[in-house]
Amino acid sequence: MNINEGQQILRALHNGSVPAYEGAKYIMCGHEEERDAILEDLDYIKFKSNGDSHSGFKMIYGPYGSGKSFLCEVLKEEALKDNFVISEIVISKNTQLHNFETIYNKIMVGMRTNEFREFSAFRIIIESWIEKEKSEIISKYNLDPDDNEEDEEKLIARLEDKISLELAKANTTNVSIVNAVISFCTGLLRGDNTLAQKSLAWFAGDTNIPADIKRSIGVKGSVDKGNVFEFLKTLLYIIEKSGYAGLLVIIDEVETVRKERKDIRYQAYENLRLLIDMVSKDNLPGCYLLFTGTEELIEDEEKGIKEHDALYTRIEPIKLGDIRILEQPLIKLSRFDSSQLIEVSKKVRHIHGIVHGWNPESKISDEFIGEYVRSFTNAFGKEVSILPRTFLRNFIFILEAAKKEPMSKIKSLLNISEEQIEEVNKQIELYGREVAMEMEL
Template identity: 35%
Template sequence: MPGSGSEKQSDRKLQSIGIINALRRGTVPASGLERLAVGIAAEEKAIADQLDYVATGRSDLKFVRGDFGSGKTFFVCRAQEIARSGMFVTSHVVISPDTPLHKLAALYSAVMNGLRTENGEHALKSIIDSWIYRIEERLIESGGDEDEEKLAIATAEEMEKSLIRVSEENSGLAAAVRTYYHANNRGDFAVAQAALGWISGEGTVGRTFKSEAGVRGAVDEGTALPFLRGIARIIVQAGYRGLSIAFDETETAQGSSRPLREKGYVNLRRIVDAVDRNESPYTFFFFTGTPSFFEGPKGIRSLPPLFDRIQTIEDDGFRNPLQTQIILSRFDERRLEEVATRVIEIYGEAYGEVDQSRVNLRFIRAMITKITSRFGGRIDVIPRIFLREFVDLLDKCALYEEYDPMVKYQFEGAKMGDVKEEERAVMEVVW
């Protein structure tokens, strides 16, 4: 196709700029993570294999465990990137006071609002539209009438057949999807939007929608998981291979009161049991947590049935990413050097070739030493800070021919406004 090569080159450059922009902010890039990923090839393959298994109509899960600085969030974002490239819909939920582990309805709503495909975010509407469009296409291809009114009638009839399995999971979800279709067809976009809101877990939607759909209330603790199963079926019928959900920072649950913490762990056990019984077909679950979440007195060890289900064989120095838990190792100097080298390549694609007489492996090692000296020699806590500072000096080298990073660079960590609690805890104060 004419121009396709230049378009791909342009897309690559835009992705490179996006990666560098994210590193400037100290955040995980939205795409292109495979270009930064180092030392996790075995884990990436394990995830890809599990996703293939889930796409056959099964369910599976993985817990990702690591200390601060081991790259849990980066890893789970990379795993979700693998899922999307494999035609999965994904959602990334951070466990917090607004989305606590003990409230399934809140988690469900966060999952729905975070649905993402390879082509876009907030994807619930596009998924349901794709599902309807595929039904219409099948009818037309099988010799159906293309007259708008007759096609709508035939589509409604065919929808009922497709909704049978969804209705088995939750009749309310099937009714809401049905109402969305009819409201859209007659141009009643207020009701159609209310239907999407109700499906996504909104507590307050218009009475007109509820009356037409014949539903009451909203998604609650008892219906959240059945709703999720129904959504996964619609996702597959819309042409995707499945749904991949990441629950990040589950260690946050340890800060809840004991009754709420225990309720959260019971919810987690329910999900694990549902996976084991294949009650969540086409769905893959990720959970990330620190070692204290897995082993501490306020962690899942406090619920033995859950702890027994997901504990790992003792580490003997050979990582096994096929276990229920992927245990991430801490960042070391070699991995940080490799990431820095990749950032140089990405920066070059974004803005032009980097002057490697000024920014080279010798300087990278000197820079790592300068930063780690302020963090008690701990390389594992500096990757985010290092990369942010590194991009800054790449900018200065690009802007000023006379800028010599080996002479000019000084790490002023104490002046950084966004140093995280875990980073500050090991930072050495200079008086």
């Protein structure tokens, strides 16, 4: 870890956030078995040169503060380093699971690669594929499209034929999908960025494209529940041809569905069932779906997944006493405990020393950390589940103060202020425990 990475970790924790991508792995405590099980799944489903590719899914759930976000960040980093394309969706009022069109569009917008992490990488991905096909055609037919207009036209014509042939291998029968990819290619080669961008926008699920633009692209309609899986299969084929290992899609905060009215909940759970069926049958090769949610999503009889019998029977765990079988569809994460708070505190202390060039152990000893964790958890009735991010935010302050102030002042901070306790308790009283934990964590 370098100083810049350490600074990013400390800033994220200071703001009450989970460090993004690689930063999370440096302070991850616990859940190594769950991480390894999912990484093993990713290795199984990735594209194979012999065509023996698969798809899969897992649902991780647990209370707030159980480490779902940390685990997902670590998995994203590992997947990116293994040459996967990733995309993360957070279910909310603006991104609803009952609307397949929105989910597909969010997958496209959220796509990232190891090299391109700040914006949607889909254009880079499809351009990479087209560039490979273009180079092969130029080499095969000895064309010089840069200096010869006739060769340029030959290149475009042969490239359009090749794209049609390749998409046929992906079982893309939707003419509009084929035309959109070809129009993007043509726009790219002719320098018509408007055509290229509009073609890409349509393929990415943009539903606000005018009729005249659609005609110029050669498409009709848009992505919908009836054709969304053909769009996804085409997307996966392009990802494979571009040389990537597969696609990891994280669908976060699925428990939000519980807040919808009954008919919308049912449709959302039905869409979840359809997605699970598709990957369970290897109908989306190279794709892995990772869902996250709270305990209520799984255990709530009235508004949770149990409300949809067909869905629940597909993921219902087989109980073998206290034996955990991580190969099952559902993985429950345990609560964050005091020993993990101590462990993560030591890691954060080490990072703080690297970033600021000092020896924090000279003031913040292991004994001090243990005592601070005890005082913090006791202040909240030993309910560690609401503490991790709140605790770490305060611990960063302790480290900052320890670097500048004498130890006599630092020891006084072992007493958690009434204001801190009051603030969390007020949120619990006003909004309920679930919302209060969400606000704090």
